[in-house]
Amino acid sequence: MTTPPKIYSTEAIVLKHTPLGEADYLLTMYTPNRGKTRAVAKGARRVKSRLGGHLEPLMRASLLMARGQNLDVVSQAEALEGFRTVREDLQRVSQALCMAELVDAITPEEQPNYPIYRLFLESLRRLEGDAPPSLMPFFQLHLLEQSGFRPELYRCVECDSTLAPGLHRFAPDRGGTLCVSCHPPGLTILPLSLDTLKVLRFLQREVYNIAARLHLEPGTLLEMERLLGALLRCVLEREVKASRFLHQVSQDDRERAEAAASPANNIKE
Ligand SMILES: [Zn+2]
Incomplete structure (x- = not known):
């Protein structure tokens, strides 16, 4: 030997x-x-x-x-x-630390997974530039996929029927979508709009360069953040500390953007 x-x-x-x-x-x-x-x-x-x-x-x-x-x-x-730009910017660093915590939580030790290394490295490089809002959900969906937890977004996780447009919900404990006829007892069931479902499918199947061009409405982004957060909590069986911090930073940014855009700020004295 x-x-x-x-x-x-x-x-x-x-x-x-x-x-x-x-x-x-x-x-x-x-x-x-x-x-x-x-x-x-x-x-x-x-x-x-x-x-x-x-x-x-x-x-x-x-x-x-x-x-x-x-x-x-x-x-x-x-x-x-x-990654100096990332580490010196609160919004960027909180996203990057959230990614690092997810990689740490979802991967076992000493098990090579080159696609995850690549995904993480490329996501940090994208954060150094003008990372679009789709970066985080894209990262989460592809990390889940590469770890063997690809969310089901086309069929009902309970009865396996193909989803009809507009008639669907999301069951994080089961890792995917649920049709409106199924009511499994004791499950957390979240609403899922058609727009958000389409965006999730798009981010799941596309490569980053195409996914990055997608324009996301704030409501869709929030709904996606909630669904993926709930799904990750179920997969990891724990809260991701950094994601709560990231949520707070994003919330503060949104409030600042809204305040800046409100008509009251445009009145000249
Ligand atoms: Zn069903």
Whole structure:
């Protein structure tokens, strides 16, 4: 039997770091070849650390790793992409942290899933630019799909009939749409408008460059946020902390936009 090399290199996006001992960080990272993985960055919390600045959450870094008995240890790190625009903007960083928390919550450790790595990396790059409002629902739908939780949006999850236009609801516990004839007891059932259903289907089947051109009405966006939030809570069996924060930031932005657009602000003194 051959033993694996003691030192190996990988690239990774840092999902989060938690203090460990006096000066170390325990890193949770997403890598292209190993999926989610955890490692120790020794001394990374010291001011003069050569590692610390390269291993902030949401950074993509090239790493040299040493195999440890329990956890591997980062011996060298070099930042490849810092996503500075994302990390310096409240709206962007809250979206990115929400994405990172979702990736962390939905993926098992040490199970490679390159499509998820790619989706996460490309979403961070899009957030660096002019990310349209469809980015977050697009990310959530495709993350669910790549993790094996693709929501059903064409048939009733209870009786398997094809949905008739306008006659549908959404059952997050069952992971999809419900026809109006089915009333399974004890289920949370959410209303689902035809517009929102069409948008969800569109985002689910299209590639990003096409999905990004979609214009979304605020009402559709809110309904989608509610449905996908409920679905993710069911899949993950817990609340996503960062998404509550993101919701608050988005709400504040909407209120500011409404206040700026209200006629009272246009009256000249
Ligand atoms: Zn049905």
